[in-house]
Structure formats: C-alpha cells, structure tokens
Amino acid sequence: MQKLLKNQRLFNIVVPLFSILLGILVGAIIMLISGYDPVSGYEALFNGMFGSPKSIGEMIRAASPLILAGLAVGFAFKTGLFNIGVEGQLLVGWLAAVYVGYTLDLPAIIHVPVSILAAAIAGGIWGMIPGFLKARFKVHEVIVTIMLNYIALYSTADIIKRYLYAGNEKSFPIKESASLASTFLADMTEGSRLHWGIVVAILVAIIMWFILEKTTTGYELKAVGYNQHASMYAGMNVQKNIVLSMTISGAFAGIAGSMDALGTFQNMTVMSAFTGTGFDGIAVALLGSNNPFGIILAALLFGGLTTAAPQMNFNANVPQELVDVIIALIIFFVAASYLIRYILTRFSKEGK
Amino acid sequence: MEYVIEMNNIRKEFPGIVANDNITLQVKKGEIHALLGENGAGKSTLMNVLFGLYQPEKGEIKVNGQPVKITDPNVANRLGIGMVHQHFMLVHNFTVTENIILGSEPTKGGKINIKDAAKKVEELSKRYGLSVDPYAKIEDISVGMQQRVEILKTLYRGAEILIFDEPTAVLTPQEIKELIQIMGKLVAEGKSIILITHKLKEIMEVCDRCTVIRKGKGIGTVEVSETDPDQLAALMVGREVHFKVDKKEAQPTDVVLEVKDLVVIDSRNIPVVEGLNLEVKAGEILGIAGVDGNGQTELIEGITGLRKIKSGSVKINGKETAHLSSRKITETGVGHIPEDRHKHGLVLDYTIGENMVLQTYYQKPYSNSGVLSYNKIYEKAKSLIEEYDVRTPSEFTPARALSGGNQQKGIIAREVDRSPSLLIASQPTRGLDVGAIEFIHSKLVEERDKGRAVLLVSFELDEVMNLSDRIAVIYEGKIVAIVDPKETSEQELGLLMAGGKKESVGVS
Ligand SMILES: Nc1ncnc2c1ncn2[C@@H]1O[C@H](COP(=O)(O)OP(=O)(O)OP(=O)(O)O)[C@@H](O)[C@H]1O
Ligand SMILES: [Mg+2]
Numbered sequence: 001m002q003k004l005l006k007n008q009r010l011f012n013i014v015v016p017l018f019s020i021l022l023g024i025l026v027g028a029i030i031m032l033i034s035g036y037d038p039v040s041g042y043e044a045l046f047n048g049m050f051g052s053p054k055s056i057g058e059m060i061r062a063a064s065p066l067i068l069a070g071l072a073v074g075f076a077f078k079t080g081l082f083n084i085g086v087e088g089q090l091l092v093g094w095l096a097a098v099y100v101g102y103t104l105d106l107p108a109i110i111h112v113p114v115s116i117l118a119a120a121i122a123g124g125i126w127g128m129i130p131g132f133l134k135a136r137f138k139v140h141e142v143i144v145t146i147m148l149n150y151i152a153l154y155s156t157a158d159i160i161k162r163y164l165y166a167g168n169e170k171s172f173p174i175k176e177s178a179s180l181a182s183t184f185l186a187d188m189t190e191g192s193r194l195h196w197g198i199v200v201a202i203l204v205a206i207i208m209w210f211i212l213e214k215t216t217t218g219y220e221l222k223a224v225g226y227n228q229h230a231s232m233y234a235g236m237n238v239q240k241n242i243v244l245s246m247t248i249s250g251a252f253a254g255i256a257g258s259m260d261a262l263g264t265f266q267n268m269t270v271m272s273a274f275t276g277t278g279f280d281g282i283a284v285a286l287l288g289s290n291n292p293f294g295i296i297l298a299a300l301l302f303g304g305l306t307t308a309a310p311q312m313n314f315n316a317n318v319p320q321e322l323v324d325v326i327i328a329l330i331i332f333f334v335a336a337s338y339l340i341r342y343i344l345t346r347f348s349k350e351g352k
Numbered sequence: 353m354e355y356v357i358e359m360n361n362i363r364k365e366f367p368g369i370v371a372n373d374n375i376t377l378q379v380k381k382g383e384i385h386a387l388l389g390e391n392g393a394g395k396s397t398l399m400n401v402l403f404g405l406y407q408p409e410k411g412e413i414k415v416n417g418q419p420v421k422i423t424d425p426n427v428a429n430r431l432g433i434g435m436v437h438q439h440f441m442l443v444h445n446f447t448v449t450e451n452i453i454l455g456s457e458p459t460k461g462g463k464i465n466i467k468d469a470a471k472k473v474e475e476l477s478k479r480y481g482l483s484v485d486p487y488a489k490i491e492d493i494s495v496g497m498q499q500r501v502e503i504l505k506t507l508y509r510g511a512e513i514l515i516f517d518e519p520t521a522v523l524t525p526q527e528i529k530e531l532i533q534i535m536g537k538l539v540a541e542g543k544s545i546i547l548i549t550h551k552l553k554e555i556m557e558v559c560d561r562c563t564v565i566r567k568g569k570g571i572g573t574v575e576v577s578e579t580d581p582d583q584l585a586a587l588m589v590g591r592e593v594h595f596k597v598d599k600k601e602a603q604p605t606d607v608v609l610e611v612k613d614l615v616v617i618d619s620r621n622i623p624v625v626e627g628l629n630l631e632v633k634a635g636e637i638l639g640i641a642g643v644d645g646n647g648q649t650e651l652i653e654g655i656t657g658l659r660k661i662k663s664g665s666v667k668i669n670g671k672e673t674a675h676l677s678s679r680k681i682t683e684t685g686v687g688h689i690p691e692d693r694h695k696h697g698l699v700l701d702y703t704i705g706e707n708m709v710l711q712t713y714y715q716k717p718y719s720n721s722g723v724l725s726y727n728k729i730y731e732k733a734k735s736l737i738e739e740y741d742v743r744t745p746s747e748f749t750p751a752r753a754l755s756g757g758n759q760q761k762g763i764i765a766r767e768v769d770r771s772p773s774l775l776i777a778s779q780p781t782r783g784l785d786v787g788a789i790e791f792i793h794s795k796l797v798e799e800r801d802k803g804r805a806v807l808l809v810s811f812e813l814d815e816v817m818n819l820s821d822r823i824a825v826i827y828e829g830k831i832v833a834i835v836d837p838k839e840t841s842e843q844e845l846g847l848l849m850a851g852g853k854k855e856s857v858g859v860s
Contacts, residue, residue: 216714216722219706226701232658233688233696234710235679 012289016298016334019287023330030325036318044315045323048308055307057185057192061264063296063303064197065090068256069281070299071201071208072127074290076249078212080225083246085130085145086253087278088152089123091271093254095156096122097261098268101174102164111177112262116200119258120251126152127250128243135239141246149274157270166267173267180263195263201299204252205292211248221245253278283331302327355417356381356513356544357402357433362411364397366753368745371397372408373568377546379513384535384545386555386562386576388588390785391757392743394568395548396438399515402546403435404428415513434506435515438522438756438783439694440498442490449473449486452505476507480537494645496527503534514538515546518756520554521783524644524811532558550757550785552581564588589787597790599797602821604633608774608805609655614664616647616654623662624650626829632774637796637806639820639837641813643849647829648809649691652778655807656688657681658696668774682711687772689764689780691809697763698751705733705747708766740765741791756783761792768795775799778809793819813842827851 028038049059069086076083083089097119104111130144164171180195188194212218224231224241231238256277261268284302288294309323357379364372371394379385387395400406402413404422412419415431422428428435442451449470457464470486477484482500490498499519506514516535520528535545535558547559555562555576562579564571564587571587585593609632616625625647632638642648653659655666657678666674673681682688690696698707709718709729717728733747742761744754751759760783768775777796781789796819800806810816816823817837825833825848833848 214723216719216724219713219724223699223702223710227695227699229695230697230699230710232678233656233690235677235682237677 012291012294016287016289016294019333019336020301020330022333023326026329027322027326031318031322034322036322037316041312041316041318041322044312044318045305045308047315048311049304051311053189054192055311057189057194058307059300059304060198061192061194061303062307063299064195064201064263065256065259065277066280066284066299066302067198067201067296068204068252068259069277070284070288070295071204071292072123072249072252072256073281073285074288074292074295075208075212075252076245077285077290078225079221079241079245081131081134081242081245081249082142083127083130083145083249083253084142084282085127085148085250085278086256086281087274087276088145088149089126089250089253090257090275090278091149091152091156092126093119093123093257094261094268095159095257096254097178097258098171098174099164101178101262102172104178105175106177108177108179111175112180115174115178115262116255116258119254119261121254123254123257124247124251127253128247131243131246131250134246135242149278153271153274156268157272160268160270164268165270169270171268171270174262178262179266180259181266193264195259197259197263200255200259202296204255205296208252209292217244253281256281283327283334286331287334354381355379356415357546358412358414358417359398359402360412360414362398362401362413363409364394364401364406365409366397366745368749370568372401374411375565375568375570377563377570378573379544379546380561381544382539382542383560384539384547384558386559387546387548387565388550388552388555388562388584389565390567390588390743391761391783391788392567392755393565393588393785395565396517396755398565399435399517399546399548402428403433403515429509429511432510432512433515434509434511434513436499436502436506436517436519438517438519440502442498442501444489444491446490447486448484448488448490448493448501448504451490451501452508456509473504473508476504480507480534480541482534494527495522496524496530499523499531500534511543513544513546515548517548518550518783519547520549520551525813526643528554550783550789552584552786555584556581566590585786588785591787593786593790595786595790597793597797597818600801602636602800604636604821605803606634607631608634608669609807610665610667610670611651611655612665612667614651614654614666615662616650616659617662618650624829625654627664628826628830630824630831632805632807634773634803634805635800636821637800637808637819639808639810639816639823640826641810641816641823641845641849642826644811646826646849648778648826650829651826652688652691652776652807652809655681656686656776682772685773687767687770687775689767689775689777691778691782693756693760693763693782698759700750700752702751703748704737704742704744704751704754704762705730707751707762708733708736708747710766711770736765736769737762739769741788757785757788760784761788764792764795768799771799771802771804774805774807776807776809779811780808781810781812781815813845817842817845825849 031038031041048055050056072086073083097115100118101115126148130141133139133144134141160171166172180197182196185194186192220236220241224236224238228238280302284295284298288298305323305327309320312318312323313320355378359377362372362375375398389395401408404424404427413422420431449466452473453469458469459465473486482504484500484504519531523531539545549555559576561573562576563573566588611628611630614625614628615623618624640648650659654661657676661674665672668684671684673684712718717725719725730747737747740761743758764780781792796806808819820837823835823837824831
C-alpha cells in the first residue's frame, strides 16, 4: 500500500475508484434513511446499465458527447486554463452540424466529416474568443466563458427560429447522408439508439493524448500552463498558446455538439435551458484525472447512470432525483480527493 | 547535555534515493549551528523533517530532552521551531502584518485585530533590529526585507529554534552583513539557530559548531574555532577544493555583444537602464559588478528579449537584435543562465529531462516535424546529467524534486552545452556548493577559451574578481567604469559600485 501511494499514476486510478465506492455507500445510506431498499435499488441501476445489449448501447450513446465534453475540459485544464464554456461551445457546434447537415447535399462519406468539421470550427471559434481576451487583455477565461454560454444558448435558439424552424420547437432534421445513426449498431444492441459517434469520441481522445504527450505543440501548451515566465524565456509565444489551447478545447466541445446533431436527435431543439452536458464534462474530466482514457471510463459511468436512472425509478421505486444525488456525491468525493488521499495514507500507515 | 534539539539516526527515503541515511544532529541552546553539505546531500530534507513537513522512516527527535513526534508544521510551531525557507511563502498583495498573522489571526469579538498585531510586529522588529514596516505591502519591499518578514513570522509564533535554509543565497553583501547582525541579536536573546549555507566564510564568521553531511550520511560535527575553510571543504566534498580559478591570459578577438545607448524601463515605467554602453568580445569574460537594483536584471532581460527595450541598440555578432523575439535572439547564438531559476529557468512540473531541451525541443533531433522524440531527449539528458554531475535519481524525475543546487546545475548544463557565441550567466553559482562552483567556473573559462563571449553578472565580488578578464561597474543604469581585476581591489570596486568616480579609467 505504501508503495502504491508513492506511485502518482496508480494514485490517479485509486482515488476515483475510491470516490465512486464512497458515493455508492453514502447513496445506500440515504436510500435506507428515506425508506428505499438499496439492494434492489442498486440492482435496478446495474441492470439499467448492463442488463441488456440495449441498455449497454444506450449507455455508450449517452457517453459519447460526455467523453468529448470531458476531453474539452481536460485539454484546457492540462494547459492551465479553466474552460467553463464547454456548454456554449457544444451548442454552437450542434447548430453548425445541423445547418451543414441540413443544407448541403453530399455523399455520406464526405457529408458526415464535413458536418463534424463545421461543429469543430464553430466550437473552436467560440473557444477562441475567451482565449483571445485572456491572452490580449488578461480577462479571466471563466468569466468570459460563462457569459458566452448564455450568448450561445439564446442566439442558437433565435437562429433556429429564424432560419431553420420546422415547427414544434424543432429545427429541420439533417439529411440522411449526414447522419451518424447506424442500423447495424442499433440491431446489434437490440434497438438502442447507439450511433457511430462513439468512434469519433475515441478518435478525439487519441488525438488529445497525441497532441499533449507527443508533439512540440503539446510540450509548449503544457509549459505555458505550468510556468509562463519559463515559457517566455524558452522563446514560446505565450499568447498564441493560450488562444490555441482554448480553440482546440472549444473544437472538442463543438464535436460533442455534433454527436447530438448527427447521432441521437438528428436535429436541434429550441433550447430554453442548458443541456448540462458541458457542465457534466467538468465532472467527467475531474473523475478521469484529465487523462483521455480516464475520461472515456468516467463518461461511460456518467452516461450509464443517466440512462439507468429511469430503471431505478421504475423497478425499485427510487426517485430519479436520488440518482442525481449519487452522481453528485461521487463528484463531491472526487473533488475532495485530498480528503481521500489523507484517509488512504492513514490506512496504509496503520496497516504497516 | 543541554541540547535544545536532538535528531538521532534520522532516515528519510524518496523514490529511488535515500536522502537522509542515519543522520544525527545535536544543537546546543544559544548556538548558531551550521549544516554543511554538497548539493543534494540532504540538508533541506533533514530540516523539513525537523519542521514536520516530512515524516522520517526511522530515528527519533528530542526537543529540550523530550522525545517528540513532529507530524506537521503546526506541531513544530508549538514546540518553538520556526523555519525560514529558501523560497519564501508570502502572499504578495498582503501587508507585512497580514502575512505574519496569516493562519493564526488574533480576533476580537470575531473581527481580526490588525492593530494589536501590527504593534506586536513593530515591537519584535525593534527588539531584533529588523526595521520592518508592519504596514508595507510585500510586493513593494526587497527580497532582503521579505526574508525579514519570514523571520518575524517565526518570532511572532514564539520560535526559540530558528532554521535558516540558505538565507544568504538571495541577499546582497550588505544585506548579508545585516542578517549576520540580526542572527547575533537572536542568539544573544537565548534563541538557537540552525544555518544552512554553502559559503564557508559565513560559517567561519558566525557559527559555533558545524555538522557536515555527504551524500545523505552524517560525517561528523566540528567546532568552528578549531577548523578552517579548507578542512570544511575537504570534509564535505571528500577531496581538496581549489578556491582560486586557474586560467590563462584572455585572448579577446571580435566584438560579439555591442550595446549602445540602451534604455530599458522597469514595471513601474521608470528607466532603470539609462543609456548604457557595453562591449563583450569573443574569448573574454566580462563581469558586471554593482549593487543590486542598479539595472543589472533589466539589462539582461533587455538583451535577451524578455523585456521591451525603450531605445538604443543591441548587436550580437554584428546583427541588430534589439527588437527581436527571445526565440530569435536565442537562435542568433545566445545562452542565458537566468537569475531566478524557479521563475525563468525551469518548468518545475516537467521532468529534469524535459527541462534539458527547453530551448531546443522544437529542433532536430529532439523532434521531427512537430513530433517529439523522447528517446533522443532522454538520451541527451542522461549524458548532460552525467557530465555536469547533476544528482538526481534519474532523468525522469520531476525538476521540482531535485535539490536547489542540482536544479541550478541542470540549467547550466542546458545553456553551456549549446556552446552559444554569447553566454550570459546571471548569478550562475547561486546556491551551489564549493565543489560545484569550482566545476562551473572551470566550464565558463573553458567556453571563453573556445572563443565564446561570456557576460557574467554576480553579487559575489569574489566571483567577479576571480573569473572576469574585465570588470564593468554598473551604477544607476550606466556603466561607470571598466577595470582590470588584476589592478583593482575589493575596496576600490566597492567605492565605484557606490557611485564614486575614478579618474584614470576610461569609460567605454
Ligand atoms: N520531494 C522530493 N521528492 C523526491 N526526491 C526528493 C524530494 N526532495 C528532495 N529529494 C531528493 O533528496 C535529495 C536531497 O535533497 P535536499 O533538497 O535535501 O538537498 P540539499 O542538501 O538541500 O541540497 P542543496 O544544497 O542543493 O539545496 C536529492 O537527491 C533530491 O533529489
Ligand atoms: Mg537545499
């Protein structure tokens, strides 16, 4: 145990696992207190996640945009920036994908990538703005990204109403050729809405890992995040790197939007409130220790919890809100990882 | 048997290294006890154990004869142990008093009582001759003053035993004199002091006893009155050390660096380099001597492109570089050992290997069309670590985990290895042990003999006198005299640095 604690990398795995465990434990206590049976509750939750091919398919489907949102947050974070604007970047990406998917007429092999690219560009621009303001005028990115979330929410709604409105608070649907939906995947999972988006998400995770760990660009981005003075000394362009980091992060978020646009919904609703995916991305990144592969696992868990929540309600009578509480507890325990680190250290000392 | 502190057989391990291996340290009441050892010998680690920042694997600690367990710094404070770290831990936009009471704020009906605290700070400051203004903001006071705030912080908390980790490394000679006086007052009041320093002169001057450690092991404790610097150096390094640099007569050739009418303004918009002229030739070491704050830092930052130049010209190998980016300037053949290693010199969260390519990561063979080649990077790092004797468990260790002196050696290795035509060395041996200093000095002379131009900035007059072929005296942003080190004395140099005129020397 002592050895294990010394290893930072292992610790990054142990802490989230321990947090999840604690979250489940405290969740069970709350269920007990409120008069529900935690055993049947968790059984229902588990079945909701893994019980059938369909539920697994739904879990993966729900995870795809979460993975991308988590990657967006994690990428910025690894370079010392806090991108709270994933939600807004996701919305503009969503709209851009729907627009390109609806208006253009292209063969599928081109139409799909072009639509995703449009989402990435839109999200990238939306991320570039706070990056630029930070680099040029030292305005804190958290404030700007929060404001841009609202601007994105209301302007996408307005644009749909003006130019893409199909009635019933919805935009026109995208063309078949731009769709990520797959009968093959749906059949394989016995009727889930699983689409090719998960492949895109995994590809982007690999891209993030590659940029950060293998390229000179990543070396610069991380250096600027750790120590701007030393980066300047080394001849790096600090401003450029801040803008670049926010742009890449925004592009990832934009692609998250295209998951809903081209996969799950095939259109865009006139939103009156945030989707929440962008904010869940923060929790996913945290739980995944900002590591691309950790983020994939964390997003699967979050996706599973969300898709299985109705099951828990239906089979064990546990209200939907309680599932949210358990998710919140897990986030809380991850955020309090210092506390958990402390507890683990204590354990290992006594064990020796 | 009146030891205030006894650390017996302390063992502390880090991944891949035993930092303290069975070390014993006994401090008498009212003495100044020196802790001496090479870079990475384990001095800071031992003191962090005493201050409760690290838990030892083995060994016992006694305070005033009582065995104690120091689980964290609060416990240390309660036991009367205070520590002045080498890198200060102050909140910059807080006042002196606010910093001192931080963490143990005195309250009056739920409100922080600043007035009383400030009064107490003032009293303490008077009593020990610290002359600190309790209401000054940290960002407005000098490094020396900040250090005194750290001292006050420990006194305010009732420290009886004070640990100083390399306090003089960041001070100017004048500030060092004052600190020595302050330490005298502290022991006169019955406090005990543990002092870490690499400067043997200081140990001879102020310490009563000295404990020497080498590579994590205790070598022994000597009475300072019964020893001399040569013996101390031999004890810590394990071989004899030459304090004098041997070098041949310089053979200067072409001008490499030419600075003309340079004006640089500081962060408050005040010109601190005011029409400065300077030339450094290939094959010579030009030393800049001056009291801190006369524009040395800004001059170097101006030349290297880290700070905007207001007017004037800087030519390197005949090429105008005054308004180029730092990257372009580096590429014209400039190496820079920066004054502040944590601010500019290193990305502490990168491994020491990654730091070794901080200036060259984008070039072949360390990367290829934008993709890093970690094999090549760590291969290079490994050979530099060997050549420059950087003591680290491996090239994959984070720079943060290296001892201060070894971080410095890493930076020097990186900059000198590129063999730039102009090598700027700002306080290059700050925090290095005498053995390492000897090695670095010989490296700088070697570069000179290869025909490189070396610009040296140092507050250590010894170093400037020993190493330079010519000395330029900087005063209020101008070079006021150029002297030959063989024909000048420390006294004369001191006078010039204080703004005194000299008739016979030409100003370049
Ligand atoms: N937090 C840490 N993690 C891992 N290794 C460490 C850590 N702190 C110190 N070390 C290692 O322990 C050894 C002793 O370091 P320490 O800082 O005590 O040296 P020092 O005697 O103070 O040297 P210097 O004179 O250079 O300051 C070094 O080899 C260093 O790399
Ligand atoms: Mg040290």
